[in-house]
Amino acid sequence: MNILEVTNLSKEFKLHMLNNKKLAALKNIHFSMKQGEIIGLTGKSGSGKSSLMKCIYRTYLASSGAIVYLSQKGSIDLVQATEHEIIALRKNEITYCSQFLSVIPRVSAIDVVCETIFKVNTDKELARTKAKMLLEQLGLATDLWDAFPVTFSGGEQQRINIARAIISEPRFLLIDEPTASLDSKTKDVVIDLLLDLKAKGTSILCISHDEYTLEKLVDRRLNLHLGKIDHTN
Ligand SMILES: Nc1ncnc2c1ncn2[C@@H]1O[C@H](COP(=O)(O)OP(=O)(O)OP(=O)(O)O)[C@@H](O)[C@H]1O
Numbered sequence: 001m002n003i004l005e006v007t008n009l010s011k012e013f014k015l016h017m018l019n020n021k022k023l024a025a026l027k028n029i030h031f032s033m034k035q036g037e038i039i040g041l042t043g044k045s046g047s048g049k050s051s052l053m054k055c056i057y058r059t060y061l062a063s064s065g066a067i068v069y070l071s072q073k074g075s076i077d078l079v080q081a082t083e084h085e086i087i088a089l090r091k092n093e094i095t096y097c098s099q100f101l102s103v104i105p106r107v108s109a110i111d112v113v114c115e116t117i118f119k120v121n122t123d124k125e126l127a128r129t130k131a132k133m134l135l136e137q138l139g140l141a142t143d144l145w146d147a148f149p150v151t152f153s154g155g156e157q158q159r160i161n162i163a164r165a166i167i168s169e170p171r172f173l174l175i176d177e178p179t180a181s182l183d184s185k186t187k188d189v190v191i192d193l194l195l196d197l198k199a200k201g202t203s204i205l206c207i208s209h210d211e212y213t214l215e216k217l218v219d220r221r222l223n224l225h226l227g228k229i230d231h232t233n
């Protein structure tokens with residue numbers, strides 16, 4: 001069963017600084033994704049990987065085409081869906097994990113991790129216990145659990161970001177460069193956590209430049225080249 005079907009997807013940006021010059025970031029993208037599959041999204045810097053992910057999450061509105069997502073309540077085109085429908089899907093099914101943590105001031109690391117779960121589950125202590133387990137697995141020093149992540153290192157912030165994305169076990173996970181600034185031991189932990197999610201049924205679209213992560217994690221790859229899917233590999 002396909003959880004995602006992308007057809008003829010294009011995204012153009014109008015560059016206001018350059019007299020509204022148009023930049024075609026994605027051109028006629030066409031692919032589908034099976035439920036429980038992990039797809040690795042690869043390609044050179046600027047090839048359109050993050051733009052594609054943001055079109056799926058609807059941070060960007062596609063210029064044309066369709067992105068049909070099979071939700072628990074039936075099929076929905078994420079290009080045509082209302083804001084209300086998108087908010088509900090983000091709350092209950094689809095999680096996006098960007099490359100960088102957008103830090104919430106004066107919220108502890110534990111509570112940053114719990115944020116998504118707090119929205120749907122009122123048992124705060126249970127959520128915090130789960131968060132601690134994840135942070136322990138990810139090797140984040142216990143001294144940092146109650147600290148504010150603003151001052152954390154890149155790798156520490158990335159671990160917080162990953163923990164908060166996976167804690168609620170989303171049905172569909174979009175994850176941008178999950179292992180980029182991690183040491184090899186933590187990289188293995190992240191790969192195992194993502195494979196555990198897959199075993200529970202999560203479908204994952206993962207941007208990565210890291211050959212080791214791709215080898216261990218993904219079922220297949222989609223390579224973007226200048227905004228198009230490159231079918232040569
Ligand atoms: N909001 C935006 N406004 C204008 N142009 C944009 C915007 N977002 C992306 N682009 C352009 O779209 C193209 C694709 O960018 P994108 O961020 O999707 O690449 P990427 O493959 O994720 O690269 P990287 O590996 O460096 O993260 C680039 O030329 C970029 O400048």
Ligand SMILES: [Mg+2]
Binds near residue numbers: 049050051
């Ligand atoms: Mg990117």
